[in-house]
Amino acid sequence: DAMVIQNPRYQVTQFGKPVTLSCSQTLNHNVMYWYQQKSSQAPKLLFHYYDKDFNNEADTPDNFQSRRPNTSFCFLDIRSPGLGDAAMYLCATSRDPGQGIPEQYFGPGTRLTVT
């Protein structure tokens, strides 16, 4: 089945130790998104790629970076995780918004714990 896959599902990292979360998709969608979701809060958009065009939200900390080496894969790099970065990280994809309903398909998420 076509889908959005996130690895790992659970990640534990130490304070200040860089960590990378990965997302892959078999939907061949142009757009890929990274959201941060803290407990009992709304998912918050960090950034998104339209093809190779990177779009950072104004309030996304510099500690968060992203890479999209090809259509299928997108990575979230947290350079120096703090305790406040513990959250669920959700990856999503969508078609080109000009191609019909702008529907986003979400992966299952990676739950990040910072010790």
Add this chain to the structure above:
Amino acid sequence: GEDVEQSLFLSVREGDSSVINCTYTDSSSTYLYWYKQEPGAGLQLLTYIFSNMDMKQDQRLTVLLNKKDKHLSLRIADTQTGDSAIYFCAETTPRGYSTLTFGKGTMLLVSP
């Protein structure tokens, strides 16, 4: 500005109807969505409505949109225990690449 508000919690009995409400502030919203999130899982799109529609029905789900009041609701008929989850309202506006703004979610608890 963009802001989406939802009530935080709703409890119903199995077989009853559930109504989850949402208000939004951005009058330029083009699509409004309802997503479902089960514990430990990602978000699943349930349904959406285009801003020029008043109502959309999809099996047990009915979405009502009052654009004048910027109010969106999701009605689930014959609610089942498997419907217990967090429901997020979201809007997309004609900026950027259809980015979504989510509410904080309504936890629906269905008791037998």
